[in-house]
Amino acid sequence: MSKPVKIETPTVVETLSIPVPSTNGNSKVNTNGSSSNGLKVSDIKLRPRHVSGGTEEIVDPFCDPKNPQRISFHDVTSAAFLIKGGVERTPCPKSTSSESYGMDLYLKKDFLQYTGSFKERGARYALLSLSEEQKRKGVIxxxxxxxxxxxxxxxxxxxxxxxxVMPTAAPIMKIQKCRNYKARVIVDGNxxxxxxxxxxxxxxxxxxxxVNGYDHPHIMAGQGTIGLEILEQVPEPDAVVVPVGGGGLIAGIATAVKALSPKTKIIGVESEKCASFSRAMENKGPIDTSIKNTLADGLAVPKVGYNAYCTAMPLIDRMVVVKEEYIAVAIxxxxxxxxxxxxxxxxxxxxxxxxxxxxxxKGKKVVxxxxxxxxxxxxxxxCLERGLAALxxxxxxxxxxSDRPGGIxxxxxxxxxxxxxxxxxxxERAWLRDIYTVEVKVVCETLDWSHSLQLxxxxKKFYAKVEFSDVPLALMDNSNADTQNPLIAT
Structure with a gap:
């Protein structure tokens, strides 16, 4: 079992009401996009910063590493008010398999949003919070x-x-969807x-x-509305389990949940192929992380957001890292x-x-x-085939x-x-040691591990040479996860 990670509260920021970055840390924003000091979102522009060696670095003022910002519960409730009616209030039913998992398991189905993900919440809030001038100019x-x-x-x-702007590795289906929504789509970058x-x-x-997709304060506040819905649908859960990529999702949800239900544990989950938040925790700050190909490509962010990190760190109870095979089995x-x-x-x-x-x-109420x-x-x-193989x-x-007639x-x-x-x-005949046998390669589906062992x-009773290919994990009834595949054991 993964050991809980000790959380250390960052000391670089004070709690802010977002979205406008401020030099004094006291700027608050109204729903029309203007702040209490008169500054508007449209007044904030990306600015070039010159660093050593004369290199020009473009810094997003909403996601400035030197001025990270936390969102507040007020920001999340403001987002909920603005996006109401514009996004789906997704269901959170009890899992039909709760008993097999040994807990009261509830599934918050935010994949049922119109575009298929939770990202709609933050996107809509960010767009609604623009000034009229910026709404005319647009966003990128x-x-x-x-x-x-x-x-x-x-x-x-x-x-x-x-x-x-989408890299060349972006799925064609998603590129076409953006074009169908009348966006200007530029496919560029490796x-x-x-x-x-x-x-x-x-x-x-x-x-x-x-508009940063995971670290813009409006984006984080919008994603936090999921936490409000969860607590309405499943009162006082013992834990909420959240996938973690850039950190904006868990930052928003944790802000909402901890404000209303402090005893509820917030648990983040990453793939072993892209554990950027866990690396940030070890480093006590966001750090570039090597990303490998992963089934959870939506979590493959090489560096977590500074705002997200500073918001989430004091609120997360535990981070766990899972192997790819378990993700395939989960799907x-x-x-x-x-x-x-x-x-x-x-x-x-x-x-x-x-x-x-x-x-x-186990035995508790988990979302x-x-x-x-x-x-x-x-x-x-x-993914389905890999999950079947892992099981x-x-x-x-x-x-x-035998190569005689009827052997196969x-x-x-x-x-x-x-x-x-x-x-x-x-x-295959050509590469065997003699001309009287044939090697047959078979892929077959069984009921479970015991059926595979029977196979x-x-x-072994009828054939002298049988070799089973390796399988990543042996997952049997949610237990014995680290045991060797019994088909490989001698």
Whole structure:
């Protein structure tokens, strides 16, 4: 079980009411986008900063590392008031599998928003908070998909021009969705870093407001409205489990939940391939983190936001990191048991439960956020197969059989008798040690681990050489997560 991480409160900021950055830390913002000191959102512009070596760095004043800002409960309630009626109030039903998980498990289904993710909340609030002048000029942002779709959709509905810069790695489906929402879409940059640099440069050249997808104070406040809904739908939960990428989502939710239900634990979940928030906690501040390809691409942020970090750190009770295989299994379980199609980021919370990281919550009331459902069709198929393999329900093996007539037929008859479903089968002659045998490669589906073990034992009775391919994890009934795959054991 993952050990709780000790939280240290950052000392770099005081609590602010956002959104306008202020030199004195006392600026408050009204719903028309103007602050108590007379400054308007439209007056804030990205400014170049010269650093050592003459390099020009563009700094977003809403996300300034030297002046990080916390959002307050008032900011979240203001956001809830403004976006009411503009976004869905998503359901939070009790899981049909609560008993099997040993807890009262509730699923907050924010993937049911129109564009398929929670990002709509912050995007709409950020757009509604613009001054009239900035609404005419428009906004710009860089995103791999969900934030771009949310900003494009609500910009279209509110008649505010939106430009999104998406890296070449962005899914074609998401690029087309943004175009369907009448946004100006620029596909450029090999990664998010390059796309963001281009977007920020364009914001200066074209006098557009840059809206950071996870660290802009309005974005965080908007996402926090999920926390308000959770407490209305599930009073006094023992814990709320939140997927973590750039940190804006958990910062907003934690701000809302801790204000109304201080005893409720806030637990963040990251993939092992993109544990940027955990790295930030170890470093006592945001730090660049190496990101690897992950099923939870929506969480793949190399550096958490400074505002998000400073807001969330005093409020998070624990961070856990899960293996990719558990995310795949979570996606599979949600499809089979809850009839929910989610992306990798959306399944991260349930993955933490499947991995045994939250066993201390058994018997308690737990809310897991399903934050997004925008998963590429081909990736979805691969996720399901990977989940089946991790559960021992999709098995791959090689077996040498006689090359005489009927040899492969005998093998198939054995598989049918055992009751497995053959998914793929092929044979190889050329590279074997003799000309009297043929190697058959088989992929088949079984009921569970015990069925797979039965398959192995039956094959061993009739064939001298049988090799089962490795499977990432052995997950049996939510337990024995670290045991060796019994199909590989000698």
């Amino acid at each position: 942002s860089a995103s791999l998909g969900n934030h771009a779709q949310a900003l494009s959709y609500h910009g279209w509905k509110l008649n505010i021009p939106v430009t999104v 990664d998010m870093g390059e796309a963001k640099s281009l977007a920020m440069r364009m914001s200066i050249d074209e006098n557009l407001l840059y 599979l379980r949600l499809v089979e048991e809850e009839k929910c199609v989610v992306e990798g980021a959306g399944g991260a919370g349930l993955a933490a439960i499947l991995a045994g990281h939250l066993d201390d919550l 897991v956020l399903l934050c997004g459902g925008n998963i590429d069709t081909t990736v979805f198929g691969r 021992g329900r999709l098995v791959k093996f090689n077996v040498e059989v 037929n005998d093998l198939c008859a054995l598989l049918v008798r055992i009751g497995v479903s053959i998914k793929d089968i092929m044979h 192995k034992n039956e094959l």
